[in-house]
Amino acid sequence: MVQLVRVAGELPEGFAALRAAANAERFNALRRLEAEWAATPEMFVCLLAASSPEGLSAIGGLTHEPEPGPERAMRVRRLYVHPDARRCGVGRTLVNALVQEALDSVTLVTVNARDTLAPSFWTQLGFRAVAGRPWTHEFRADYSAAQTSGWWCAHRWAR
Template identity: 85%
Template sequence: MIQLVRISDELPEGFAALRAAADAEGFNALRRLEAEWAATPALYACLLAAPSPEGLLAIGGLTAEPEPQHEPAMRIRRPYVHPDARRRGIGRTLVNALVQEALDSVWLVTVNARNTLAPAFWTSLGFRAVAGRPWSHEFRADYSAA
């Protein structure tokens, strides 16, 4: 079973090792998260992590959509799952929790997955690929209203 914890003060124990794994893969998401958290932790409406006895398995956050829109939106930011923890449902659990958190206040959830290896992951979770937007995929609480 995967347990997620909400981060409110300091980045969780094991963050440095998770960041090192991301850096080794060439992903700078956790380096950016660390800098954003240090400078403006209030940027994140929600930051969730998946700790385990093995170490920190995953982390990801939620912010207000940074690009001006005609409707309120939230963006999933800096999601990362340790390579040794992939294909165990951890990323899916993390993203679903972030989407549910976002849907408490908005109808539109965005993510920019253009420069990742996982666009199919997002569509498998109900996100639609979009063009001409500042994000690559979006999830609407009610597509029939879109």
């Protein structure tokens, strides 16, 4: 079972081990997260940690979209799921919570998956791949209206 906890103050217990796993995969997001959290934690609208009985299994944040656009948006950032926790619903649970948090105040949620190996993860969660934007995938609140009885909604609450 996964428990999501809103991070406040210091990064959660187990963060160093999670960062080491990310570094071993040459994924720099947690190094950047650690530096950003130390310098400007207020940049994060929300930072969530996913814990299981085995320890910290994932982390991800939400910020205001840093690139100018025609509308207000939020971006999912610094998402990392430990390899042992992948394909168990941890990432899905974490992203769904971040999207719900964002949709309380905006209708557009973005992610830049350009430098990751998992762009299909985002499309499976209902994000659409886009071109010519400073982000690679986006989720719009109006997408969910069309999918209310569809795949995204059914899986959104399944885990």
